[in-house]
Amino acid sequence: MIDELVSYNREFVKNKGYEKYITNKYPDKKIAIVSCMDTRLTELLPASLGIKNGDVKIIKNAGAIISHPFGSVIRSLMVAIYELGVVEVMIIGHTGAKHMNSSEMIEKMKERGIPQERIDMIRYCGINFESWLRGFETSEASVHETVEQIRNHPLIPSDITVRGFVIDSVTGELTPVE
Numbered sequence: 001m002i003d004e005l006v007s008y009n010r011e012f013v014k015n016k017g018y019e020k021y022i023t024n025k026y027p028d029k030k031i032a033i034v035s036c037m038d039t040r041l042t043e044l045l046p047a048s049l050g051i052k053n054g055d056v057k058i059i060k061n062a063g064a065i066i067s068h069p070f071g072s073v074i075r076s077l078m079v080a081i082y083e084l085g086v087v088e089v090m091i092i093g094h095t096g097a098k099h100m101n102s103s104e105m106i107e108k109m110k111e112r113g114i115p116q117e118r119i120d121m122i123r124y125c126g127i128n129f130e131s132w133l134r135g136f137e138t139s140e141a142s143v144h145e146t147v148e149q150i151r152n153h154p155l156i157p158s159d160i161t162v163r164g165f166v167i168d169s170v171t172g173e174l175t176p177v178e
Helices: 002-016 016-020 041-049 072-082 101-109 116-124 137-151
Strands: 031-036 057-062 087-095 161-167 174-177
Touching: 002 016, 031 041, 031 072, 041 087, 057 072, 057 116, 072 137, 087 174, 101 116, 137 161, 137 174
Parallel strands: 031 057, 031 087, 087 161
Antiparallel strands: 161 174
């Protein structure tokens, strides 16, 4: 499968398919969006918001969750704010989200050959799997929690607007989360 993508890429570059996407690193709309990596949102999210290449910074991960106050999501937001001029942040969860369970994921790890000793060693090193691999009860609650984490983060300026939404993963309709 990867070879197919690489082959496509060679043709894309050869045919200058990139030309219509050329922009700079600064988001025209000065917005960063934190959203889930769900495949249903790959094209739906930008299409439903009317955004094009160069308009916004999009940060995607599993669940649009901030799993650590100094992890990659906050780091990316800080780069977006301090280096790239972002002044607004949208957190966008989605309907039909699979609610992760850390115990079930650990069982899947073991089924795929990760030995219990390795899991125990990682726990011993201070990783709390229940917190790190946590899911959420509802998309709305998760979005609300993420919005609050950003609003109350000690390194995020108070003049940054942070708003939360849930997108319908079929229609693209946004519902605000208060």
